[in-house]
Amino acid sequence: SAETIDRIVIIGGGISGLSSAFYLQREAERQGRQVRLTIVEEAPSFGGKINTLQRDGFVIEKGPDSFLARKQAIIDLANELGLSDELTATNPGAKKTYIMHNKKLHAMPPGLVLGIPTEIKPFIGSSLLSLSGKLRALMDLVLPAKPAVGDESLGGFIERRVGTQIMRRIAEPLLAGIYAGDLKKLSLKATFPQFAESERKHGSLIRGMMANRKATAAAASAKAKGNTFLTFKGGLSTMVRALDQALSKADRRLGVKAERLEKTTEGYTVVLADGERLEADRVLVTVPAFAAAKLLEPLTDVEELKAIRYVSVANVVMAFEKKTFGLDFDGSGFVVPRSEGLHITACTWTSSKWLHSSPEDKVLLRCYVGHSEDQESPKLPDDQLIAAVRKDIRETMGITAEPIFTEITRLESSMPQYPVGHIDRMHALRARVKKDLPGLWITGAAFDGVGLPDCIRQGKEAAAELLR
Numbered sequence: 001s002a003e004t005i006d007r008i009v010i011i012g013g014g015i016s017g018l019s020s021a022f023y024l025q026r027e028a029e030r031q032g033r034q035v036r037l038t039i040v041e042e043a044p045s046f047g048g049k050i051n052t053l054q055r056d057g058f059v060i061e062k063g064p065d066s067f068l069a070r071k072q073a074i075i076d077l078a079n080e081l082g083l084s085d086e087l088t089a090t091n092p093g094a095k096k097t098y099i100m101h102n103k104k105l106h107a108m109p110p111g112l113v114l115g116i117p118t119e120i121k122p123f124i125g126s127s128l129l130s131l132s133g134k135l136r137a138l139m140d141l142v143l144p145a146k147p148a149v150g151d152e153s154l155g156g157f158i159e160r161r162v163g164t165q166i167m168r169r170i171a172e173p174l175l176a177g178i179y180a181g182d183l184k185k186l187s188l189k190a191t192f193p194q195f196a197e198s199e200r201k202h203g204s205l206i207r208g209m210m211a212n213r214k215a216t217a218a219a220a221s222a223k224a225k226g227n228t229f230l231t232f233k234g235g236l237s238t239m240v241r242a243l244d245q246a247l248s249k250a251d252r253r254l255g256v257k258a259e260r261l262e263k264t265t266e267g268y269t270v271v272l273a274d275g276e277r278l279e280a281d282r283v284l285v286t287v288p289a290f291a292a293a294k295l296l297e298p299l300t301d302v303e304e305l306k307a308i309r310y311v312s313v314a315n316v317v318m319a320f321e322k323k324t325f326g327l328d329f330d331g332s333g334f335v336v337p338r339s340e341g342l343h344i345t346a347c348t349w350t351s352s353k354w355l356h357s358s359p360e361d362k363v364l365l366r367c368y369v370g371h372s373e374d375q376e377s378p379k380l381p382d383d384q385l386i387a388a389v390r391k392d393i394r395e396t397m398g399i400t401a402e403p404i405f406t407e408i409t410r411l412e413s414s415m416p417q418y419p420v421g422h423i424d425r426m427h428a429l430r431a432r433v434k435k436d437l438p439g440l441w442i443t444g445a446a447f448d449g450v451g452l453p454d455c456i457r458q459g460k461e462a463a464a465e466l467l468r
C-alpha cells in the first residue's frame, strides 16, 4: 500500500555511503515513496578516507586531496549541495610537475596524459628517457593493434605499446598516486579502459590519447575548463559536512560497527557491535572489499571480494616558515620511480599547488610513503618515518629547515588493487548477490573506480538499484 515504509540500512559512511544515501533520499522523495534511512559508520565521524584537518591557518588533507575536474558526478553533487562557489582549482602558476630520474628532478614534458605523450616535440626533447626509450615509445604509432582479448595487465599493456622505460620511469610513479600498485598486476579494463579503447579505435595508444585529449577539452564543463584538478576551499570535508546536513532526517549511527548480517523472512537484520539489531527491507553495503566479505560470507560466496588486495600507505605533512625554507617552487611537486630507492613515492608542494592551503608566509609539503612492494615503510614508528622522509627531501631538494609541525597519517589497507579480470568478477559477484540476496546491493571504491567522482557515480547508481 501507499503506507508501506521501506527500511533501508546503509553500511559505511564514506563518500560512497553518503552519496548513495543522498540520492536515495532524493529519489524516494521524487517518487513519493516513504523510506526510513539508517547509515551505520564504524568511525566516530563520516567521510571514510576523506579527512581534512584545519590547523594554524592550514588546510591539510590527510586522505584524498582533490578530484579530476572532468568527471561530472562530483561537480553535479557539489551543485546539488549548493557548494559550487566553494570549488577551487590548482594554482595556475604551479602546473609543472617533476619526475625524479637518476637522483635529479626532471620537468615532466608538456602533453603527457597519464604518462602517455600526446605532444611529440616536448616528449622528444625530454631528458627523462634515453633516445632508444623515446624511439621505442614512438613505435606505438606503427605497431599493429593486438586483437581484443578480454583483460590484460595495465603494465603489460603500456610496455607492449610504448615500452618499458615509459612504464617504469613515468607511468608507474605517476599512477602510483592512484593505486600505489604494481602496474603489472592491475587490470587494464578496470583502471584505464580508455587505453584499451585507444588501441582498439586508433590502433595506437598515443594517437588515441591525442584524440581523447581534444575531445575532453571540448566537452569540459565551465568549472573544469583548463583545470585538471579541483577541490573545495575548506578542504574535501566540506562535501562530507554538506552531505551530513542534507541527510539530517536519516538515522545516522556513528562510532558503531555493523558486525553481522542475517537473512530474515522480510529482508535482513543488521547486527551492530553494541548488540542492537536493525531490521531492514533493503541493505546497501559500501565498505572496503575485505570488510564487505566478512559481512556477506555467511550468506553467499565472496571469493571475488577476497581477490582484491589492499595496499597500505602513509603520508607525512610538514609545515615550514617560508623565510627559512630556502627554496621557491615553480610547480606542484614531484613523483619518484621505485628504482630511485627512496622511501617517498611522491612529494606534493601543497602550498604552491593549492594557494588556499597555507598562510602566505608558510610552506606546506606532503610526502607519500608506501606502495605494493614496500609495505614496511608505512609501518615505521613515527620518529623513523619522519627521519626517512626528511632524509629524502634533503637529498632530492636540499631541504634542511626544521618543520614548524609534522602530521603523520597512516592509511592501512586503503588502496584497492583491481586484479586482471576484475570487471568480469564483479559482474559475477553482483549477479550472485542479486539471486541469493534480494534487496541487498553492494558498491564502493572496490568496484568501478577509486576516484571520488567514481564513488559518487556508483553511489547514485546504487540508489537507483536499491529503489528498483
Ligand code: FAD
Pocket: 011, 012, 013, 014, 015, 016, 017, 040, 041, 042, 043, 046, 047, 048, 049, 050, 062, 063, 064, 065, 066, 067, 068, 256, 257, 258, 259, 286, 287, 288, 291, 313, 411, 414, 415, 443, 444, 445, 446, 449, 450, 451, 452, 453, 455
Ligand atoms: P571509504 O572511504 O573507505 O568508506 C568506507 C567506510 O565504511 C569507512 O568510513 C569505514 O569506517 C566504514 N566501515 C568499514 N567497515 C564497517 C563496518 N563493518 N560497519 C560500519 N562501518 C564500516 N581519490 C580522488 O578522487 N582524489 C584523490 O586525491 C585521492 N587520493 C587518495 C589518497 C589516499 C591516501 C587514498 C587512500 C585514497 C585516495 N583517493 C583519492 C581515493 C578515494 O579517497 C577513495 O576511493 C574513496 O574515498 C573511497 O570511498 P568509499 O566510501 O568507497 O570508502
